[in-house]
Amino acid sequence: MTTPQEEVQQQAANVMGHVAGLAATRTIQIGLEAGLFEALAESPKTSDELASAKGIDTLYSMVWCRSAFANEVLEKDGDKYKLAPHIDKLLLDEEFPGFIGGMVRTITQPEVFDSFAEKLHSGERLWWDKCGPDFIESVGLTGRPFYTRMIANGFSQVPGLNERLEAGASVLELGCGAGIGLVKLARAYPKVSLVGLDGDAYSLDLVKERLAGEGVEADLIHSTLEDFDIDSQHDVAFINISMHECRDLDKVTQNVHKALKPEGVFVISDMPFPETDEACRTVPARIMSAIQFFEGQIDDQLLPTRFYVDLLEKHGFRDVGSFDITPVHMVVHGQK
Numbered sequence: 308m309t310t311p312q313e314e315v316q317q318q319a320a321n322v323m324g325h326v327a328g329l330a331a332t333r334t335i336q337i338g339l340e341a342g343l344f345e346a347l348a349e350s351p352k353t354s355d356e357l358a359s360a361k362g363i364d365t366l367y368s369m370v371w372c373r374s375a376f377a378n379e380v381l382e383k384d385g386d387k388y389k390l391a392p393h394i395d396k397l398l399l400d401e402e403f404p405g406f407i408g409g410m411v412r413t414i415t416q417p418e419v420f421d422s423f424a425e426k427l428h429s430g431e432r433l434w435w436d437k438c439g440p441d442f443i444e445s446v447g448l449t450g451r452p453f454y455t456r457m458i459a460n461g462f463s464q465v466p467g468l469n470e471r472l473e474a475g476a477s478v479l480e481l482g483c484g485a486g487i488g489l490v491k492l493a494r495a496y497p498k499v500s501l502v503g504l505d506g507d508a509y510s511l512d513l514v515k516e517r518l519a520g521e522g523v524e525a526d527l528i529h530s531t532l533e534d535f536d537i538d539s540q541h542d543v544a545f546i547n548i549s550m551h552e553c554r555d556l557d558k559v560t561q562n563v564h565k566a567l568k569p570e571g572v573f574v575i576s577d578m579p580f581p582e583t584d585e586a587c588r589t590v591p592a593r594i595m596s597a598i599q600f601f602e603g604q605i606d607d608q609l610l611p612t613r614f615y616v617d618l619l620e621k622h623g624f625r626d627v628g629s630f631d632i633t634p635v636h637m638v639v640h641g642q643k
């Protein structure tokens with residue numbers, strides 16, 4: 308039997324773990340922003356060598372290296388520090404399907420916790436046009452591995468979809484953000500024709516720049532998801548980590564149904580908020596709970612997979628199916 312004293316110790320260890328988690332996250336964030344991981348990926352270095360390679364203070368370099376080592380993102384070779392195994396992929400390689408660097412950058416942006424704390428009493432809400440460029444960029448980096456995974460092994464799990472994309476489907480991307488997905492879709496499926504839709508004008512400017520820089524063509528529509536009106540034009544409608552943000556999920560689902568040709572497919576790629584209390588206490592769910600601090604400010608919350616399945620069925624989609632790609636990435640699909 309656990310004594311009250313042992314219980315206190317266990318709970319103290321739990322809370323101390325949270326403090327350490329914050330320290331680890333900030334250490335990673337600083338390392339990403341200052342290019343310290345990149346410098347160590349090039350070659351192992353002492354903290355002094357790292358300081359001189361990056362032009363940072365030698366004492367601060369030592370403090371950062373020690374913390375990164377303590378949090379197991381760095382290892383030591385004698386007195387030189389080097390990246391721990393796979394950290395290059397997880398934190399630096401934006402094309403890696405399991406890239407987490409974007410998520411670290413997003414949850415450390417002021418729009419997530421600082422802004423929430425400021426608005427705690429007023430309950431004031433926010434929208435994308437009030438978010439800074441760094442936040443929008445970091446969200447793009449967070450969404451990137453979701454696209455990578457969809458192309459690597461998501462679309463292929465939706466019956467017949469890969470074949471249609473390869474043959475040259477007309478694809479409507481809803482909530483296209485900064486256009487990373489449009490470029491990735493164009494590269495993976497060169498025959499597709501693309502339309503990107505988003506409600507945020509600044510994001511669409513970023514899309515235009517990106518498309519021009521990458522030599523990719525796509526039509527762009529500036530509209531809310533609730534207000535667009537397209538009739539039977541697309542083979543595929545795709546939405547990446549944005550469906551939960553709809554103000555009116557029924558209206559958006561109706562709009563998507565109307566926009567699709569007969570047999571057209573709607574694919575939702577999003578974060579699955581757990582349905583049970585028990586599942587809320589996992590690491591993926593705790594990260595999704597962090598994301599909810601931003602979602603709350605734009606007046607929505609992440610939703611469970613079951614919700615989207617019911618939504619598509621309710622609005623006449625057939626052969627509705629769902630699957631998880633990772634613990635923070637689910638897919639729901641249905642056919643018109």
Ligand SMILES: C[S@@+](CC[C@H](N)C(=O)[O-])C[C@H]1O[C@@H](n2cnc3c(N)ncnc32)[C@H](O)[C@@H]1O
Pocket residue numbers: 435446447448449450451453481482483484485487488504505506507510530531532533546547548549552553554
């Ligand atoms: C989380 S970001 C995702 C962007 C992109 N899909 C990605 O994965 O990087 C959500 C995007 O959806 C857009 N959005 C959110 N709610 C919207 C709505 N109701 N109507 C139109 N666009 C919306 C935002 O402007 C933003 O660009």
